[in-house]
Amino acid sequence: MGDPTRASIEDAPDAPGPEGLWEELVELLRRADLPVEDLEAAELGSFALARRDGRLVGSGALEVYGSAALVRSVAVEPAERGNGLGGRIVGHLEQRARSGGLSHLYLLTTTAERFFRRAGYMNLPRDEAPLAIRTSGQFSSLCPDSAAFMSKVLDPAALP
Template identity: 40%
Template sequence: MAETCPLEPRPVAGNAPELVRALAAGGLPVDDLTEPGRCFFAYRSQGEPTGFGGFERHGEHVLLLSIVVPEARRGEGLGGAILAHLIAEAGGAGAIWLLTTSAAPFFARHGFRAVPRAEAPAAILATRQAAAICPASATLMTRNPEP
């Protein structure tokens, strides 16, 4: 994995066309982007687009939303850098949660572990992502906050 240049994050609205296009192109959900409580970022490095990511808070817990990096930029460590920024930005004392159908190995490399859905707090299970958007076959993963 190559060294990455510092990311330049900027907040972006859930209905921003570039966010919707990037997620759709990556095969990621776009049905709930404008629901309240979501926080999305567009990322650039050296002036070039490097991806998008987001999260939503539920009390002390955080649900990570889709992270997407342009296919031509994959393998440069950008996904990990975006993930690190989202975790730092989200803060919180509780665990960080996510659902994935295809990226479990990526998240496992970054300290997440797969858990049964019954281990998630009710607030996470009640999200539209957990309750309706992600299939029951999606892997639920979690990571405790940094000490």
């Protein structure tokens, strides 16, 4: 049996989900100072959610663009940080991406560059972003130009 003190991670249900879930998620993201302006409740199914004792304590999502995806909205409640939960959320998203046949993941961050580097993401110049990623709200308007742009190759066969 799993560790009862460890938060569980699972894919969010498709919208609308249980009453109050969307609002709880948006509040978590706001507390983490992450953008929510471009999110809609219909996208709930793109999230992985971490819960402990019924409370939402972490999240992450994939925005899919062809064979690539943008990792976004990775947030962990402050009291839950430092125990590997963020890494488990990212690992869950990466496994979902692999299962979906995606070859590359991209992200933008202003605060978690070291965290993502430890997870195997590499810094890239913003002008190397694929066109589909560049047209995302995260890339084009929500994240500042100073945000680190990072990527991870999931399928080495997809490299040029």
